[in-house]
Amino acid sequence: MGAAPSEKFGKVSHKVPMLSLGNVFSDSEVRDFLDRIRRFLGLAEDAPLEITAEPKIDGLSLSLRYERGRLVSAATRGDGAEGENVTANVATIACIPNEISAPDFPDVLEVRGEVYMAAKDFQALNERQKAEGSKVFANPRNAAAGSLRQLDAAITASRPLKFFAYAWGEAPALPAETQYDVVQAFAHWGFPVNPLMKVCQSVNDMLAVYASVEENRATLGYDIDGIVYKVNSLELQRRLGFVSRSPRWAVAHKFPAEKAVTVLEGIEIQVGRTGALTPVARLKPVTVGGVVVQNATLHNEDEIERKGVCVGDWVRVQRAGDVIPQILEYLPEKRPEGTEPFVFPEVCPVCGSHAVREVNEKTGKLDAVRRCTGGLTCPAQAVERLKHFVSRNAFDIEGLGEKQIAAFFADGLVRSPAEIFTLERRDKVSLKRIANREGWGKRSADNLFKAIDARRSIGLDRFIYALGIRHVGEATAKDLAKTYSTFEAFQTAMIAASDAGSEAYADLTSTDGVGVVVAGAIIAFFDEQHNRDAIAALLDEVTVEAVEAPDTSGSSVAGKTVVFTGTLTKMTRAEAKAMAERLGAKVAGSVSKKTDYVVAGADAGSKLKKAQELSVAVLSEDEWLALAGGE
Numbered sequence: 001m002g003a004a005p006s007e008k009f010g011k012v013s014h015k016v017p018m019l020s021l022g023n024v025f026s027d028s029e030v031r032d033f034l035d036r037i038r039r040f041l042g043l044a045e046d047a048p049l050e051i052t053a054e055p056k057i058d059g060l061s062l063s064l065r066y067e068r069g070r071l072v073s074a075a076t077r078g079d080g081a082e083g084e085n086v087t088a089n090v091a092t093i094a095c096i097p098n099e100i101s102a103p104d105f106p107d108v109l110e111v112r113g114e115v116y117m118a119a120k121d122f123q124a125l126n127e128r129q130k131a132e133g134s135k136v137f138a139n140p141r142n143a144a145a146g147s148l149r150q151l152d153a154a155i156t157a158s159r160p161l162k163f164f165a166y167a168w169g170e171a172p173a174l175p176a177e178t179q180y181d182v183v184q185a186f187a188h189w190g191f192p193v194n195p196l197m198k199v200c201q202s203v204n205d206m207l208a209v210y211a212s213v214e215e216n217r218a219t220l221g222y223d224i225d226g227i228v229y230k231v232n233s234l235e236l237q238r239r240l241g242f243v244s245r246s247p248r249w250a251v252a253h254k255f256p257a258e259k260a261v262t263v264l265e266g267i268e269i270q271v272g273r274t275g276a277l278t279p280v281a282r283l284k285p286v287t288v289g290g291v292v293v294q295n296a297t298l299h300n301e302d303e304i305e306r307k308g309v310c311v312g313d314w315v316r317v318q319r320a321g322d323v324i325p326q327i328l329e330y331l332p333e334k335r336p337e338g339t340e341p342f343v344f345p346e347v348c349p350v351c352g353s354h355a356v357r358e359v360n361e362k363t364g365k366l367d368a369v370r371r372c373t374g375g376l377t378c379p380a381q382a383v384e385r386l387k388h389f390v391s392r393n394a395f396d397i398e399g400l401g402e403k404q405i406a407a408f409f410a411d412g413l414v415r416s417p418a419e420i421f422t423l424e425r426r427d428k429v430s431l432k433r434i435a436n437r438e439g440w441g442k443r444s445a446d447n448l449f450k451a452i453d454a455r456r457s458i459g460l461d462r463f464i465y466a467l468g469i470r471h472v473g474e475a476t477a478k479d480l481a482k483t484y485s486t487f488e489a490f491q492t493a494m495i496a497a498s499d500a501g502s503e504a505y506a507d508l509t510s511t512d513g514v515g516v517v518v519a520g521a522i523i524a525f526f527d528e529q530h531n532r533d534a535i536a537a538l539l540d541e542v543t544v545e546a547v548e549a550p551d552t553s554g555s556s557v558a559g560k561t562v563v564f565t566g567t568l569t570k571m572t573r574a575e576a577k578a579m580a581e582r583l584g585a586k587v588a589g590s591v592s593k594k595t596d597y598v599v600a601g602a603d604a605g606s607k608l609k610k611a612q613e614l615s616v617a618v619l620s621e622d623e624w625l626a627l628a629g630g631e
Contacts, residue, residue, distance in 0.1 A: 010084070011078075012075035014063060018077040022246045025256075031203055034051070037236075040240060041572065051206055051232060052179045052183075058140070059141055059145075060076060061076065061077035062076060062114065063075050063076075064096065064110065065110045065170070069102075070100075071096070073085060074096075084149065092153055093156075095192050096163050106171065106172065106173045108170060110168055110169030112168055114166070116223070118221050119223070144161060166228075176234075210227045229252075237249045239579075241582070244474060244478075259328070260317055263283065263314055264312065265312075266281075267279050267298065269344075269349050274381070275348075277369070277370045277371065280296070283317065289319050299368075309327060310341055313331070313334070351372065353377070379409075382415065383409045387402045390405060395455050397420070399448045400420070417537075459545050470521040471517060475513060493507065494523060495527075511588070512588075558584030558585065561587075562598075563595055579628065580628070592614070595616045596617065600618050
């Protein structure tokens with residue numbers, strides 16, 4: 001589990017990001033996971049492929065850095081790129097070695113795993129807390145996280161925390177070539193590892209481990225929420241690489257969500273930053289999997305109609321993936337008399353503008369989502385854009401969450417991103433100081449200003465994502481950042497790309513992950529003068545860090561633009577693309593005058609023809625591998 005790093009602790013930047021895992025929920029999705037791996041690697045269906053399977057611990061992710069056998073730092077996952085320095089607290093956890101004398105232990109190694117609390121220890125802790133009149137914890141995961149993140153290490157020392165090691169971060173030298181054997185080396189060096197970890201030879205083996213562990217889940221003595229599958233070969237892991245924020249070579253097979261029955265007391269329409277009207281179910285509070293649930297998503301008006309739910313119904317609720325509450329169905333036999341179907345509004349409940357369902361240009365069908373047409377005149381969209389701006393994967397400002405943004409917006413304190421960074425200056429001359437607001441004080445106001453100042457420098461990908469451009473998620477923001485390197489170059493190119501016949505437009509649409517729809521949304525954003533003005537005001541307050549070029553010393557294709565076309569025989573297209581990017585090349589989806597190489601496999605078509613017309617160098621697969629160094 002991750003959490004935004006707190007300002008109360010020092011920060012630790014992870015040299016190797018602590019990524020999250022994708023989730024699957026069914027046997028068929030597990031088979032799809034294996035099929036994707038085989039397709040990416042070009043493996044036949046009957047080719048050997050070992051997969052490890054181990055319980056997914058429901059705790060707090062932790063990275064332990066050892067140098068010359070000594071524990072020098074311990075950090076939480078945080079947002080994946082930066083976590084909290086909890087070294088002093090971790091030093092009190094008995095099962096984590098502070099020093100390792102084994103002669104085969106590497107000079108530098110980051111051991112990663114999960115801090116958790118056993119069920120019996122959790123119960124005993126809550127009994128003590130209750131007896132002392134202190135706060136009791138909702139579940140062992142919260143207890144573990146709260147215990148590890150204590151400012152007083154003595155409190156952590158008094159809490160019965162445990163740890164399982166199962167992964168690594170920076171590791172210049174590893175003791176083995178497989179996932180399983182590296183974890184066994186961890187055990188040899190004195191780290192606790194999960195004894196239920198198995199090596200599977202087939203999907204049936206994987207599903208058998210899942211069924212066995214699920215059956216015995218209640219007897220383990222600690223909380224788990226699924227099984228993690230990983231490709232065993234580290235060489236294959238390297239070839240598979242990563243997609244967005246998760247590895248291609250691993251996935252979490254989650255256990256079925258826990259369910260409960262309660263009453264649907266109302267349906268509220270919320271308006272998002274893109275104008276989307278989203279129905280939210282207001283439920284009579286009910287405990288599901290140890291968490292009190294009061295709200296659940298209903299997605300859109302088609303979903304309400306499909307499920308047939310009405311206000312007043314008794315409904316069955318589950319926490320999907322043990323996280324997001326959702327309504328599964330209503331109970332017909334308990335429906336009250338006179339119940340009326342819910343009528344979805346055709347006007348925005350906030351600003352009164354028309355709310356319409358657009359026609360998808362590709363399919364000709366109505367979009368599932370109804371959107372407010374009020375744009376920036378709609379207060380709901382404005383405040384939601386600000387909430388997105390400060391969200392975890394954008395500016396991630398400690399102490400400035402959705403609740404605070406909504407309150408500051410309502411009182412006119414923050415109406416634009418730049419005003420977040422001028423808040424302290426304005427507060428000093430204001431008659432209504434933030435420190436005097438209900439629920440605030442001088443310390444909390446000072447902490448907020450410090451947290452804002454700590455975010456005056458931000459990476460390009462986070463900055464692009466924070467702008468809230470429709471269709472531009474984290475993965476696309478990273479692709480754009482990698483392509484354009486600086487915000488100045490990016491903005492200049494986006495303005496130029498408004499001419500669909502320009503070179504800038506061709507460059508944009510050839511960027512990985514950017515098609516015509518995404519390109520149109522980005523161009524439309526920068527076409528608006530008020531957006532450019534808002535960015536200019538923001539850039540007066542913050543610095544956007546340029547993307548550092550990867551270390552591609554020795555690579556003969558670094559900085560080159562490559563297009564792959566046709567059928568490759570020695571690797572799949574996906575693997576070829578991943579390899580080129582590791583070597584510092586840009587992989588484009590179309591051929592232009594800026595293309596350096598077109599790698600043509602069998603049955604190459606229009607891209608090969610375009611390369612010949614533009615006199616772009618065309619390479620065979622073997623020639624490409626030779627040029628790239630035969631990695």
